[in-house]
Amino acid sequence: MTIPAPDHKRYFIEKLGLSERLMERCLGEALSAGGDYADLYFESVTSTSLGIDESLVKSASQGISVGCGIRVVSGERTGYAYTDDLSSDRLLRAARTAALIASGPAKELMSGFRHAETPKSLYPVAGATNDAEIAEKLKLIQRADAAARAYDTRITQVRAGFNDELRRILVAASDGTFASDTQPLARLNVFVIAKDALSTARGTSGGGGRVTLDFFEGDKSPEHFAREAARTAILQLGAIDAPAGEMPVVLGPGWPGVLLHEAVGHGLEADFNRKGTSAFAGMIGQQVASSKVTVVDNGLMPNRRGSINMDDEGNPTQETVLIENGILKGYLSDKLSSRLMGTPNTGSGRRESYHHIPMPRMTNTYMLNGDDMPEDIIKSVKRGLYAVNFGGGQVDITNGKFVFSASEAYLIEDGKVTRPVKGATLIGNGPEALKYVSMVGNDLALDEGIGTCGKAGQSVPVGVGMPTVKLDRMTVGGTGQ
Structure with a gap:
């Protein structure tokens, strides 16, 4: 209401x-x-x-x-x-x-x-x-x-x-x-x-x-x-050292959506695409992810940290479909990018304070539910990593490459979650990683309300989320076997 x-x-x-x-x-x-x-x-x-x-x-x-x-x-x-x-x-x-x-x-x-x-x-x-x-x-x-x-x-x-x-x-x-x-x-x-x-x-x-x-x-x-x-x-x-190498990775629901935010979300902000510096520049209408992937940015969710009645340019916020069934649908835009690119203004002009100019920014960015049961996703993995929570991460907007450290992760062995691991990092390329999504759960969750996004020296509150997701291939960095 x-x-x-x-x-x-x-x-x-x-x-x-x-x-x-x-x-x-x-x-x-x-x-x-x-x-x-x-x-x-x-x-x-x-x-x-x-x-x-x-x-x-x-x-x-x-x-x-x-x-x-x-x-x-x-x-x-x-x-x-x-x-x-x-x-x-x-x-x-x-x-x-x-x-x-x-x-x-x-x-x-x-x-x-x-x-x-x-x-x-x-x-x-x-x-x-x-x-x-x-x-x-x-x-x-x-x-x-x-x-x-x-x-x-x-x-x-x-x-x-x-x-x-x-x-x-x-x-x-x-x-x-x-x-x-x-x-x-x-x-x-x-x-x-x-x-x-x-x-x-x-x-x-x-x-x-x-x-x-x-x-x-x-x-x-x-x-x-x-x-x-x-x-x-x-x-x-009590955790063991995380294994290293390429393997299936299952991302848990909720806060792991920060990987989506960093690896994909920033690349879909209109200013990067207007300047041609994003890995997604000029790709609207093209397949950029698995057909199981739909990503939205939604500033209309009541009480959420990333929600706002209007952006910092006075425009009403909205729900914007960024990727639909793997197809890139559009970018997050403010007044300047909308005018220069001839694209709709999505009400995404945000700023940290009156000291700063507005720029296209995310609000609550998440992947929509799929049809898979979370337990079936785990059962489908012979040997891999289950990443439940993340700490810090870095992404290069120009090529989509990212590195994330998992603050809570487990081994998956013979379709079961077993031992906790420490020191696990996920290494990949945002546009490429989403192409390896083979299963998407029906348990969408958003983070608890702690997200802060940095861009060009400005910080704004945001939300992230996703259901349980399986990526068939991802490089895991670790010191274990």
Whole structure:
């Protein structure tokens, strides 16, 4: 059920003293030297960050950030300036600075704003975690600390953190866009170290989303995340070295979708394809994966970390099919790439803050369900690797090559999951790897709500997911036999 959308613009007009007239003047200044398009991005963020280590509160901070970024686009060039002073003088000065990218007469004249309210509300604003007392948030990480330590005597160190923010944005643009949103976000993380006589291991877990504090009760409690972090660390203490070589690999449901995000998702962002630097450039309509593979990017999932009512250019978000039955269907696009490429705008223009220009970014990216039973997928493997969780990874957008480290993985022997392994890395090429997908499970899951995506120095919250998937061939790096 969707929640009636509140009037987010009132905050900027009533609390920050802005007016439509001032915005129109700023856009006029931004386009005074020419330019095809200009926009204003106002942002106000209130945030909390808490950290506990050795059962002591080691960090606690609250902050407020307010500012405006002004962009002018002229052809393929972008001029950008920002200010944390929202007075008319400073805003007009920033607009004139951004205008320096262009030259010549104005190509577009302001003709007023379109007052279209946000058509949906995917997450709560009233009652978001930001409204809760800091003592309530502190109790969450104290509970996580206690639960992790109680899990096993071999847990020797625990760190837990809680971060939340309430982000208010307003976008006013020369094309008439006038849109706003209020976006809550919260995340709880737990990190543990386990030791025995022979080795040391680490475990992490966490979750969250665009949620109220009630989210962290029940199934997604601090105790749940703490036990999960402790479990994975203890598991690694008894793990054997991962084998090396080419073998079948089964990816578990949920967070392993980060491999899809990195190896394929970034390559399907329109700016890389517009510049011809993506391995997927010019391949729309071509077979880029197994016919069993369908990948979507969906910003419309209620309460998910990667979901947003609108992107940072004021466009409604949507569900975009990227790959359908193995065929490349399209790219994730923002206003600039859409105009230059002549392709639909998918509402994918995102930015880290008012300090940054928007660019095409993912929201919640995942592979759709297939028809196979997860247990049948495991049974089909004579000898291979079952990768349940991942740590870090790297990908080269230009050729699709990736390297990922598995933080939880097991051997599959004679169709059964057997011994846990450590030190496993998956090495491959995104477009090539998807061609070896031979079975797709019916158990689609999304991650717990911890994903942060980096691109060109900017970080934004995202979601990933997939069902259980079998790849017939993949190179596994390890030191075992």
